[in-house]
Amino acid sequence: xxxxxxxxxxxxxxxxxxxxxxxxxxxxxxxxxxxxxxxxxxxxxxxxxxxxxxxxxxxxxxxxxxxxxxxxxxxxxxxxxxxxxxxxxxxxxxxxxxxxxxxxxxxxxxxxxxxxxxxxxxxxxxxxxxxxxxxxxxxxxxxxxxxxxxxxxxxxxxxxxxxxxxxxxxxxxxxxxxxxxxxxxxxxxxxxxxxxxxxxxxxxxxxxxxxxxxxxxxxxxxxxxxxxxxxxxxxxxxxxxxxxxxxxxxxxxxxxxxxxxxxxxxxxxxxxxxxxxxxxxxxxxxxxxxxxxxxxxxxxxxxxxxxxxxxxxxxxxxxxxxxxxxx
Amino acid sequence: xxxxxxxxxxxxxxxxxxxxxxxxxxxxxxxxxxxxxxxxxxxxxxxxxxxxxxxxxxxxxxxxxxxxxxxxxxxxxxxxxxxxxxxxxxxxxxxxxxxxxxxxxxxxxxxxxxxxxxxxxxxxxxxxxxxxxxxxxxxxxxxxxxxxxxxxxxxxxxxxxxxxxxxxxxxxxxxxxxxxxxxxxxxxxxxxxxxxxxxxxxxxxxxxxxxxxxxxxxxxxxxxxxxxxxxxxxxxxxxxxxxxxxxxxxxxxxxxxxxxxxxxxxxxxxxxxxxxxxxxxxxxxxxxxxxxxxxxxxxxxxxxxxxxxxxxxxxxxxxxxxxxxxx
DNA sequence: AGGACGAGTGTGACCGGTCACATGATGCAC
DNA sequence: GTGCATCATGTGACCGGTCACACTCGTCCT
Numbered sequence: 001x002x003x004x005x006x007x008x009x010x011x012x013x014x015x016x017x018x019x020x021x022x023x024x025x026x027x028x029x030x031x032x033x034x035x036x037x038x039x040x041x042x043x044x045x046x047x048x049x050x051x052x053x054x055x056x057x058x059x060x061x062x063x064x065x066x067x068x069x070x071x072x073x074x075x076x077x078x079x080x081x082x083x084x085x086x087x088x089x090x091x092x093x094x095x096x097x098x099x100x101x102x103x104x105x106x107x108x109x110x111x112x113x114x115x116x117x118x119x120x121x122x123x124x125x126x127x128x129x130x131x132x133x134x135x136x137x138x139x140x141x142x143x144x145x146x147x148x149x150x151x152x153x154x155x156x157x158x159x160x161x162x163x164x165x166x167x168x169x170x171x172x173x174x175x176x177x178x179x180x181x182x183x184x185x186x187x188x189x190x191x192x193x194x195x196x197x198x199x200x201x202x203x204x205x206x207x208x209x210x211x212x213x214x215x216x217x218x219x220x221x222x223x224x225x226x227x228x229x230x231x232x233x234x235x236x237x238x239x240x241x242x243x244x245x246x247x248x249x250x251x252x253x254x255x256x257x258x259x260x261x262x263x264x265x266x267x268x269x270x271x272x273x274x275x276x277x278x279x280x281x282x283x284x285x286x287x288x289x290x291x292x293x294x295x296x297x298x299x300x301x302x303x304x305x306x307x308x309x310x311x312x313x314x315x316x317x318x319x320x321x322x323x324x325x326x327x
Numbered sequence: 328x329x330x331x332x333x334x335x336x337x338x339x340x341x342x343x344x345x346x347x348x349x350x351x352x353x354x355x356x357x358x359x360x361x362x363x364x365x366x367x368x369x370x371x372x373x374x375x376x377x378x379x380x381x382x383x384x385x386x387x388x389x390x391x392x393x394x395x396x397x398x399x400x401x402x403x404x405x406x407x408x409x410x411x412x413x414x415x416x417x418x419x420x421x422x423x424x425x426x427x428x429x430x431x432x433x434x435x436x437x438x439x440x441x442x443x444x445x446x447x448x449x450x451x452x453x454x455x456x457x458x459x460x461x462x463x464x465x466x467x468x469x470x471x472x473x474x475x476x477x478x479x480x481x482x483x484x485x486x487x488x489x490x491x492x493x494x495x496x497x498x499x500x501x502x503x504x505x506x507x508x509x510x511x512x513x514x515x516x517x518x519x520x521x522x523x524x525x526x527x528x529x530x531x532x533x534x535x536x537x538x539x540x541x542x543x544x545x546x547x548x549x550x551x552x553x554x555x556x557x558x559x560x561x562x563x564x565x566x567x568x569x570x571x572x573x574x575x576x577x578x579x580x581x582x583x584x585x586x587x588x589x590x591x592x593x594x595x596x597x598x599x600x601x602x603x604x605x606x607x608x609x610x611x612x613x614x615x616x617x618x619x620x621x622x623x624x625x626x627x628x629x630x631x632x633x634x635x636x637x638x639x640x641x642x643x644x645x646x647x648x649x650x651x652x653x654x
Numbered sequence: 655a656g657g658a659c660g661a662g663t664g665t666g667a668c669c670g671g672t673c674a675c676a677t678g679a680t681g682c683a684c
Numbered sequence: 685g686t687g688c689a690t691c692a693t694g695t696g697a698c699c700g701g702t703c704a705c706a707c708t709c710g711t712c713c714t
């Protein structure tokens with residue numbers, strides 16, 4: 001390649017990294033040779049020489065769930081546009097072995113920089129265990145992950161959760177029940193917003209029901225709520241949970257939103273076409289992913305580009321919420 | 328590292344690639360040094376020396392849709408277990424520029440081997456444009472992608488689609504309508520199975536309605552079907568489509584399954600908790616992904632391991648299908 | 655005993671870039 | 685016209701592995 005352009009390999013390298021110290025006509029010469037030969041620099045060699053690959057690898061506990069998948073998608077898109085290779089590493093659990101393996105994996109220079117999706121204990125543990133010399137930022141739950149000094153980006157769901165709760169209260173519900181999803185923190189931001197709104201309204205704070213990612217667990221939680229005539233409004237940890245809860249209500253003969261109002265979280269595509277269309281909180285996970293990549297870029301280059309800020313979570317009111325019966 | 332064990336770097340290399348030509352006690356010596364120093368070989372250097380990275384990169388047009396995401400997940404899991412790094416590259420469209428960029432990306436040795444998710448024209452084009460020297464297999468629609476000699480793995484949805492259609496017919500429906508989703512082939516296997524079953528039953532084959540990935544398009548298709556009193560059974564291209572179609576039916580005052588039966592495709596987690604629970608075809612995309620990785624492994628090593636076969640698609644009957652009214 | 659052989663190990667070159675530094679060419683001031 | 689700074693380019697070493705080959709033994713055969 002170098003020979004083809006009649007210059008040294010170093011000059012080629014300079015052109016590729018567009019160093020300023022190349023005369024315009026020399027640059028032209030090299031560029032010509034480059035596309036004459038369809039030359040593409042070898043990423044492995046670059047990584048070896050540079051000491052770190054021009055890549056970003058996403059460490060995540062999951063790739064299918066909406067929040068995780070969208071975040072990944074946002075990262076991928078930005079990375080591709082920035083010319084970075086994209087890798088994925090899933091951490092199976094928050095157990096030591098799995099966490100250690102993931103950390104070792106990304107410690108290799110060929111992993112490039114790292115974005116840890118720390119929505120859960122597995123991700124959070126990886127984030128904490130990451131050696132300081134591997135460049136990384138994290139996408140976390142609102143508030144961040146304690147025990148790490150890394151840059152953390154998050155969506156502030158607290159206010160939106162409070163909004164959702166107030167919305168239900170303002171419709172005339174006495175209180176709002178909550179079905180929580182797994183979370184890194186003991187009291188997630190969703191939960192905190194919900195509780196805050198209830199307390200602010202001087203209203204009873206019911207016990208929280210917990211569901212995991214299996215829709216069945218949400219369904220079971222729904223059954224318990226359905227059995228209680230007193231529940232008329234439910235804030236669900238996410239849309240999938242809402243779906244299963246709604247099923248349980250349906251089986252118990254309780255109409256949504258006639259007898260019980262439900263609110264979800266995430267705004268999955270398609271949720272507007274449910275029957276009834278789901279009132280939910282829209283979460284801009286893709287924007288979160290893009291913001292992570294931008295943050296990583298500023299961390300690496302030091303230059304601060306126009307800030308990339310994800311959309312703030314916001315309540316989208318549709319059909320699954322209404323005033324309680326007899327009001 | 329080599330020094331620490333008192334042997335040459337070559338011997339270390341031999342131990343790492345467990346070459347048989349190392350005396351047991353020498354091997355022990357090296358292994359001891361390895362975990363004493365927490366030594367991990369540099370993947371970039373390996374890739375450079377080997378000429379190709381020990382990795383697999385997945386080329387796909389999408390990462391969020393269920394079929395794509397599950398396939399990716401299946402691949403990731405197997406790859407991780409096999410000690411391979413995992414990369415992702417999305418092809419934005421089937422246009423030349425995008426396809427070329429994706430091909431260039433994976434032509435770099437550091438991409439390792441390639442699995443092309445060719446469910447759509449974008450993926451199919453990449454598959455066809457792949458230089459012969461990059462090792463690759465493809466996950467395709469049933470029947471494969473013409474114009475490429477690569478190994479192709481697919482789920483045979485034809486029979487399941489026919490089953491679904493026959494199921495509806497056997498309930499007493501005069502015919503079954505079809506809302507199709509985007510596909511690589513003009514007549515996808517889902518469509519072919521559907522048509523075959525109708526013809527076999529000597530029944531009228533209605534015009535196909537096409538939807539894209541936007542639920543709104545499926546909703547609009549649903550509206551057209553809802554307006555036609557003659558339609559009592561609909562086979563939808565996937566579950567999301569079914570959801571939006573069901574919404575359109577609901578708005579038109581047509582009950583599911585009382586007035587109209589619907590069947591989906593994919594069996595999304597949660598679909599069992601819809602109201603009504605959706606009758607659908609379960610697709611083992613994760614198994615497909617695992618099978619791709621296994622195929623890649625045999626392609627690379629030549630050894631044929633116990634075949635990894637995904638589950639065959641199969642109809643799961645739930646609540647959204649019933650005999651037509653007045654029968 | 656001498657030679658062939660094979661197992662186990664070491665040496666040198668190479669993969670394709672990068673960095674640090676040396677060298678040559680050019681421009682400007684005096 | 686000379687001196688020096690500056691720009692542009694080339695050279696050598698290096699990143700951390702791999703491959704091909706050479707070498708040193710100990711065994712076995714004749």
